[in-house]
Amino acid sequence: MRKSNPRGLPAKKDKNNITSAGVSSLGLDNSTRTSIHDNPIAGNPTIPTNLHSLSAIIDDAICVSEAEWVSQIVYATKQRIGRIPRGGWNLIREKFNSKFSKSASLSQLKGMVKPMRVDNNYGSNCHQKQFLESSEISTFRKCLEELNIQIKNIESIPRDSRKPTPKIQNKYLKTDILTGLNSAIYYITKDNHPNDINSISDILYAAQCAYLSLTMRDKAQSTWVENIEKKISKLSAELEIVNSHSNQTLPPSEKQKVMDVLCRYGYKKTKKGELSRIQILLQDLIRINNKKIEVHNSRKQFRKDNQCFELNRKRFYRDLTKKEEVTLYGFDDEECVSFWQKVWSERNERPQSYDVVGKRTTCAEHMLPEFTEEFFGNVINYLPDWKACGCDGIYNFFIKKMESLHGFLCHEITRIINGEYMPESWFYTGITYLIPKKDDCETPKDLRPITCMPTLYKLVTKCVNVKLADFVEAFGLISDNQLGTRKYCQGAKEQALINQCLNKEYGNGLYSAWVDVKKAYDSVDHDFLFHVLDCSGIPLWIVNFVKSVVKKWAVKLHMEGRRIGSVKLNRGILQGDSLSPLLFVMVLDPLSRILNSVFPKLEINQEDPNMLTYSTNHLLFIDDLKIFALKQDTLLKMMEAVNGFFKIVGLEMNSEKSASNLESLSCCKTIDGINGYRYLGVLEDGGSNVLKNRVMDSIFENVKKRITMLSKTKLNSVNLFRAINEYALSLYNYYIGLINIEPSEFDDIDRQIRQLLTSLRLHLKPANKERLYLNRKALGRGLSSVTFKSELMLFQFLTSLENMSTICLRRAGILRVIKMNKWHLAMIAGFLSSKYAIIDKKSITMESLKSNQIQYLQKKLVLKHYILCFSNVWMNLMLIYLHPQNGYQWK
Structure with a gap:
């Protein structure tokens, strides 16, 4: 067996020595050597050339602020290469997190990039150019033209009868159109200032309509479903004829028709079982086409449910409990x-x-x-972005984005409040x-x-x-x-x-x-x-x-x-x-x-x-x-x-x-x-005694009902567990600290929730229960633990009572009674110090408590006797991610 390949890549143990020798032979100083050793792509011959160019741009970027640092790199790269090369964003993120001691994600990093006109000192002639590309100018022109058209169109629509435009899902948001509309509003109002709240309302509603017009795509109505249904009808008719022929109940006039059908599917009269084969074939084709329609409807409902959940949570939750029965009214409109x-x-x-x-x-x-x-x-x-609007049809989202109108809005609101008009x-x-x-x-x-x-x-x-x-x-x-x-x-x-x-x-x-x-x-x-x-x-x-x-x-x-x-x-x-x-x-x-x-x-x-x-x-x-x-x-x-x-x-x-x-x-x-x-x-009851058992049973029944309803939706895994946390498990939030619930009872609640998820096939019985409560970034499911949530809420509530007890008699009275009666709320600090082995109770903070809860889960995972059955990749990623040095925080 050969020890090494002299013409292949260097052995792993010799890589560092070879890299060091190469750096020394080049005569580089210590700072440059350090940057090369820290560079994840330095000395790697498999890395594309464009990534090396990007690395040079990153090293040459001037650090003004975090956002400008990222914007400089992005615009310089687009100018030289035309786009960010594959793997470039990951490289920028690693450099950014290392330089600014952050843990930013790719989405956060991309959000820092903004169109701007800045004179920078990198590149040969970059400081003489403006970062306003021809595409942005074209977008501005389109937005300006469309905005002027919409302003004229809405003059005929009364301000008390304007219908709201469709809400926009984040993943479909066109930021370039919003920027163009904001610039168009600035251009229009530069010389013609809005003179009252009516004009501002018209401009905002026109901007909404313009955005809809510029982003709306005309889709041709598909006839795919109708075609499949016609095919199913045809196959069903053919199957019926074949069945009649097989049962010898077919009229003589239909004999030629059935022979055409049989020949179409390769009928051989001399071969036994041909009729049965064709019958089974037709049945299979019908099932296949029905399955296509079921899959189509399922995917359609999947997109609808997830879009509604991400865009309009209240409506999604309201539709869960909406009954299909028609409401009966015993009165007419005039009486109402x-x-x-x-x-x-x-x-x-x-x-x-x-x-x-x-x-x-x-x-x-x-x-x-x-x-x-x-x-x-x-x-x-x-302001909430998509709060239900009134007769003006305007959403807060567009008020936020149309910053060119903020100065005029402030002026008009002040005039209205002062009673000027x-x-x-x-x-x-x-x-x-x-x-x-x-x-x-x-x-x-x-x-x-x-x-x-x-x-x-x-x-x-x-x-x-x-x-x-x-x-x-x-x-x-x-x-x-x-x-x-x-x-x-x-x-x-x-x-x-x-x-x-x-x-x-x-x-x-x-x-x-x-x-x-x-x-x-x-x-x-x-x-x-x-x-x-x-x-x-x-x-x-x-x-x-x-x-x-x-x-x-x-x-x-x-x-x-x-x-x-x-x-x-x-x-x-x-x-x-x-x-x-x-x-x-x-x-x-x-x-x-x-x-x-x-x-x-x-x-x-x-x-x-x-x-x-x-x-x-x-x-x-x-x-x-x-x-x-x-x-x-x-x-x-x-x-x-x-x-x-x-x-x-x-x-x-x-x-x-x-x-x-x-x-x-x-x-x-x-x-x-x-x-x-x-x-x-x-x-x-009549003596103001809290009926604890009835209250807790009522809460769990509502939680069970809501989780069951959510399990019947087509939400993806991320949205499903987020909905369970928000819509079902949040029912316990108000009662944590209000009713004296013992820690063992919180554990029982978590166990009952897991049993319910298992019965609904949302969680499998042999699956790891600790992984349920891990964040999805740690390859968990993201389910909220009522036990962990109660610890955080009780500790925060007790801290608030203690901090304000010296100046608030109400809170001082509450604190005295719960301590006298030894409620779990009053003893929460001692309970946490014992459970998580915290030496000093006074050193407990919300962040340290979240970290201790993660470590508690981590220890239980490591102690599992069947832990070796898990994927090594998953375990390595999970244990590295959960390590306190990586600054993991429970979410």
Whole structure:
């Protein structure tokens, strides 16, 4: 056996020595030697020449910033070679990550490249050229021509009747067209500035239509399916004739026809079994063609499901639960419109005074609005791209991309807020979709109104809401009992925890009442809303803006895909923007202050009377109200105060959905020990004891139902497990920390989820269960572990409670009760230090905890006795990727 081939490649052990000798013979300095040793393609004769040219360009690039460094290399390479050579992006990525100490992916790297005009010092004449190629100029011309055409076309379309263009999936996005349209808008508005919000709306909608026109491809209607179906029909007819001939039931007139069919398939009369052979052949051909149609339909549904999931998650999840049965309506369109006109009509009886509202002075009443382009840019960046648009048909995505209009938008929004002019009626008109609550809608009250306001209106109210929220937070204009719109807190979860802690302090013996408001948003009196704003002490420009907006509210009613009428709102707070919840909370705030000032409060800590503790007599989350007292007569008086306030505001208690554990309270039903009442998502009995087993069973049934529905879709593996995490397993998020769930119970949940996946054939029983929870980059499946998620959420929640307990009595009270009762939430730090062998509990952070969880999975993988059966390639990649030195982070 030969030891080596003298004419072949050098042996592996001698490669480094030969490379070093070659570098020394060239007389290179130490820095150049180091770069050659670090260069993955240096000295490799199998590497194409273009990659060596690219390597030289990379070494010569000037480091200005990360994005410019990548752009320099890309444009210089395209200028010299014409394109990035095969394997070039991987080389650029390795050099980039090494130079800037990053771990960027190829998609992130490609996203850094941007068209620009930069004078650089690399190349002979590169600094004298501009990076605007002829193709980009051609694109700009096309965009400019199409944009001008669309601006003229949309003049005939009313602004309150513009249909939205199709949403764009990321993989089909044409960035060059968007850039061209943005440049075209800059060119058009350079000398002809938009003079109002109407002009800006026209330009944005024209840009959407222009993008659709420039990217739309006319596809010829395929007749492939029809042809296959005709072929199946023909084969079925032939099979029927052959079967009749075989059974000797064929009429004599059809004899020539059947012989033609038999001869077509090579019939030989002298050979036995020919009829059976032809029958089987025809049956196989029919099955084959049917299979073609099934595969076609399956692939079509595959593309449809994945595109809908990636582009419109809400619609995808909504379609999962959508039933095919036709909804029955017991009323006509006129009756429906009349009902909603009555709901939103002005009240006949008005209170003589609004004494329940106190006057506040904040010294901020005369402050002027201040909106900068930076503030406006930050608001735009956080807008959801494809949020449902209103009658203007404009998406936030195009508002973000058409940066040439941002300066004009900021100017016009400031003018509208300052009251310099009022936009036309379309600006304040929403589209209200009436969604049935059940299959058989007997009256219009069985419909749920969902309103979509114009996108530009939502942008204006978003700017106002940000400023209003700052004033409300700074001057404490909302009672501490209301956690509905409060910043930097988990409102519903903390409110539900306070409910449990307070009832535990009093042995679950408090008299309680749960109050539900009938059509709360739709019933608020406008005069009372204006009075609350006048007395709140907020700047006058906010008060005047809200008043001007509310007076112009109107909606177009749509049901079953058709418009049935229009309604002007003389009462109620129109939902559909970010400002509405805060206005409603301010309307209910006087009730909270009345209950706090008139009726006795209950304290969480009764042991030390000298300790300052959290005390309250009611809980309020938006319109979900719960009141409690030690005595029966106190609760009765509190309910009278609530009903009196509702009468002034125009609200009405829903006696069917309200409840109490006090039998003498006749205005609502009485809670027994069986049914219970669900407050803020937590089922509790008459003594406010949490019915934990029923809650957990209910959650798992919903999770099981959702996973089963997702398994029937055609989502690919990536999207399927992402959907399971988002749509199914996320149901546990709210209850982690809210209910005292033990670690073993979380393990049982994960086990039940795995069993469900196995039964649905999404996970095989002999497959590795640890790999389920690994990130897909580590060759895992990407499933969220409820156990790991609970550890992260509990640790983060406990840290938040501890950090804020010194300045927030509410959180201090929660922390004291859970520690006294030894909840798993209170002991989470010690549990984590024991499970993951962490010496110092105080050193635990979110990042270190994620790393420990990955190492925990890695150890369990290595300890598997059948680990040698796995692919060595997969194991090597997985173990290298999961190594802490590679900076792996759990996602």
